[in-house]
Amino acid sequence: MSSSTRTILELAEQYLMQTGRRLPVTFVRGNGCRIYDESGREYLDLVAGIAVNLLGHAHPDVVRAVSAQAGALIHTSNLYFTQPQIDLARRLVELSFPSRVFFCNSGAEANEAAIKLARKWGARNRDGAFEIITTTGSFHGRTLATITAGGQPKYSDPFQPLPDGFVHVAFNDAAAIESATTDKTVAVMLEPVMGEIGIIPAAPGYLKRVREWCDSHNLLLILDEVQTGLGRTGKWFAHQHAGITPDVMTLAKGLGGGVPIGACLANPRADVFEPGDHGSTFGGNPLACTAALAVLHVIERDSLVGHAAEMGELLRDAIKDLGAKDLRGLGLMQAFEFEAPKAKQFQLGCLEAGLIVNAVDDHSIRLVPPLIITGQEIDRAHALMAKVAG
Ligand SMILES: Cc1ncc(COP(=O)(O)O)c(C=O)c1O
Numbered sequence: 001m002s003s004s005t006r007t008i009l010e011l012a013e014q015y016l017m018q019t020g021r022r023l024p025v026t027f028v029r030g031n032g033c034r035i036y037d038e039s040g041r042e043y044l045d046l047v048a049g050i051a052v053n054l055l056g057h058a059h060p061d062v063v064r065a066v067s068a069q070a071g072a073l074i075h076t077s078n079l080y081f082t083q084p085q086i087d088l089a090r091r092l093v094e095l096s097f098p099s100r101v102f103f104c105n106s107g108a109e110a111n112e113a114a115i116k117l118a119r120k121w122g123a124r125n126r127d128g129a130f131e132i133i134t135t136t137g138s139f140h141g142r143t144l145a146t147i148t149a150g151g152q153p154k155y156s157d158p159f160q161p162l163p164d165g166f167v168h169v170a171f172n173d174a175a176a177i178e179s180a181t182t183d184k185t186v187a188v189m190l191e192p193v194m195g196e197i198g199i200i201p202a203a204p205g206y207l208k209r210v211r212e213w214c215d216s217h218n219l220l221l222i223l224d225e226v227q228t229g230l231g232r233t234g235k236w237f238a239h240q241h242a243g244i245t246p247d248v249m250t251l252a253k254g255l256g257g258g259v260p261i262g263a264c265l266a267n268p269r270a271d272v273f274e275p276g277d278h279g280s281t282f283g284g285n286p287l288a289c290t291a292a293l294a295v296l297h298v299i300e301r302d303s304l305v306g307h308a309a310e311m312g313e314l315l316r317d318a319i320k321d322l323g324a325k326d327l328r329g330l331g332l333m334q335a336f337e338f339e340a341p342k343a344k345q346f347q348l349g350c351l352e353a354g355l356i357v358n359a360v361d362d363h364s365i366r367l368v369p370p371l372i373i374t375g376q377e378i379d380r381a382h383a384l385m386a387k388v389a390g
Pocket residue numbers: 105106107108109111139140141142191195196224225226227228252253
């Protein structure tokens with residue numbers, strides 16, 4: 001650990017709330033899939049700010065667009081119109097399904113919007129039904145409602161009492177959703193690939209059966225595509241693998257290429273928000289929307305959705321070759337497990353070797369690299385991981 005990282009550790013302990021554990025490295029700049037610490041050391045980045053930097057670091061199109069917009073207009077609030085916000089909403093709708101968009105600043109906020117929308121929809125359309133069925137192990141953010149929606153008590157238990165109205169069932173078990181449905185149920189909320197818990201894709205047929213159940217029982221289907229959206233899984237949106245469309249979809253992470261932005265899309269059936277129902281000071285400001293428009297433009301121009309599918313296969317083969325256990329994922333969202341609890345040690349070993357990977361728990365490693373990753377970079381990552389794994 002460098003002396004300046006040691007100083008930062010001490011300062012961080014003094015001045016930052018200790019909400020998470022950080023690795024002992026301080027990054028100062030990036031370029032593509034490479035990121036550099038304060039001593040100039042280079043690391044190959046297979047985490048991309050936790051599935052955020054879809055175009056890697058300092059992508060010239062994003063830098064150019066954000067710089068120009070920063071010099072013109074950064075923020076206005078939502079008391080007024082700005083062109084980038086409307087352009088972005090239109091682009092997202094064109095890429096997904098007929099809907100309208102609410103902009104916010106993060107995944108948790110996008111899911112809060114979806115939850116509020118479902119509650120209002122239930123008041124209007126299902127006799128005040130308000131319960132949302134979600135899955136054990138899911139992750140939807142860190143606000144009070146979203147830790148309650150998420151099925152991981154370690155995130156919600158310290159913050160009792162929690163809001164009412166969330167029922168948890170096992171993931172990939174459509175029958176469990178059917179049995180948990182009551183007159184109080186208003187919606188089912190799912191991640192098409194559970195991300196934070198360690199990459200668990202929906203089983204074949206699962207999303208389709210849940211969609212049919214929601215249709216036949218007048219429920220909303222909310223898909224949290226905060227981590228899976230925008231090409232990461234080898235389709236623009238992960239639900240497209242299942243040939244279904246949600247009523248409500250949430251996005252964030254990769255949308256702004258690192259500039260914070262979240263979005264909640266709702267189809268005409270679900271879109272019951274009226275003026276005054278919801279809002280955000282910063283949500284969809286011109287800077288964030290311009291960044292997102294640049295990201296979407298480059299993904300499309302450079303055919304990065306297909307590239308992600310191809311690179312996902314290569315990454316999968318590279319991991320297979322490590323002899324890892326329980327390999328799972330979709331596109332450039334892959335995970336594997338070690339039999340022994342050595343994932344954190346592996347993560348540190350990789351960092352020392354110049355490679356960024358993410359240990360989601362003691363056993364599992366998650367890889368969510370930028371969509372621009374190349375075959376040569378995957379070969380390099382493979383060589384480094386093989387060396388560290390021994
Ligand atoms: C599926 C999913 N939903 C929501 C969130 C929360 O997003 P944010 O941290 O931007 O609030 C995350 C973050 O990991 C996520 O993976």
